[in-house]
Amino acid sequence: MNGSVFLDRKGMVFLAVVLAAAVFVPVANLAVPEGSPLHVSDYLVPLLGKYLCYALLAVAVDLVWGYCGVLSLGHGAFFALGGYAMGMYLMRQIGPRGVYGNPVLPDFMVFLNYKELPWFWLGFDWFPFALLMVLLVPGALAFLFGWFAFRSRVTGVYLSIITQAMTYALMLAFFRNDMGFGGNNGLTDFKDILGFPISADSTRAGLFALSALALAGGYLLCRALVTSKYGKVLVAVRDAESRTRFLGYRVQNYKLLCWVISAMLAGVAGALYVPQVGIINPGEFAPANSIESVIWVAVGGRGTLVGAALGAVLVNAGKTWFTGMLPEAWLFALGALFVLVTLFLPRGVLGLWDTIAERRSRSTPEAVTATKPAE
Secondary structure, eight states: OOHHHHSOHHHHHHHHHHHHHHHHHHHHHHTSOTTSTTOOOTTHHHHHHHHHHHHHHHHHHHHHHHTTOOOOSOHHHHHHHHHHHHHHHHHHTTGGGSSSOOSSSOHHHHHTTOOSOOGGGTTTTSHHHHHHHHHHHHHHHHHHHHHHHHHTTOOHHHHHHHHHHHHHHHHHHHTSGGGSSOGGGOEEOOOEETTEETTSHHHHHHHHHHHHHHHHHHHHHHHHHHTSHHHHHHHHHHHOHHHHHHTTOOHHHHHHHHHHHHHHHHHHHHHHHHHHHTEEOGGGGOHHHHHHHHHHHHHHOTTOSHHHHHHHHHHHHHHHHHHHHOGGGHHHHHHHHHHHHHHHOTTHHHHHHHHHHHHHHHHSHHHHHHHSOOO
């Protein structure tokens, strides 16, 4: 594969910025004095880390929507399942340091009179097992869902509604106390991760760096997929599914693989998100969260990967500002943003940038000279 095709200039700039942030932010937080203008505060480190997790989720959504044509309104479910898998590991690490001092049962289980640890919590005291579940649980759910949906040839708005119903059903299930996941309160009060205090500045800086590396790795994986022969078939499925099927391609298999990979990336994003925010509860399954992730992709630029990540950061930075200054106006601003982008920026922010760059290149003296007919 040609390297210039695999990684274009926007991709190289994106990776350079992400990798530079992975180094700069931790160093500016831990090594630069607080009085310096280059210092990054303890408040900003987990906030920026959260943005990076959202950016990885947006890249996952863009993979299935921008290149496969599957509009998912349920990717928040995969994000939350990855978060719960990491939260279960973090809860098992508390041990006797909990409020009730039980070395095996988390506090909420003691409060609800659990006599023993449920079978599905076994193994989560081992970090490699938890990492495996971060990938397998969202991937397995995506495989089962996609197997039936794609083979039944459910497409368009019907598939979107079913994905939304899936995440809503999971939200209702996880709200139940008898499910064994903390009910309405979820999982929280984490103490440490891999032996490092989770509230320590160095740990938060390390989690930020891991989030940046995960985003870079997720982008490279998706970019490798969409620039390969497999990616060309995905685009064909997006643009003309019936014709692609008529040509002999097993469309359902292409869509299923893309769907599962996207779900696993969303699970990784959720797993990195939880230790940085300190809690995971059923609210993460809310359909509104999945809809927001679609808005991030639309704002940044569908079918670009880089634009999806950019849109996630921009929208969530705006959300942070709005909820601090005008909390009651945020939902109106988000709705207006989506309408404006749909009407006036169908290619998103990144598409607008490309359009401006194209116009500038056409108006340069070199371009005018090149297009001027010879006398």
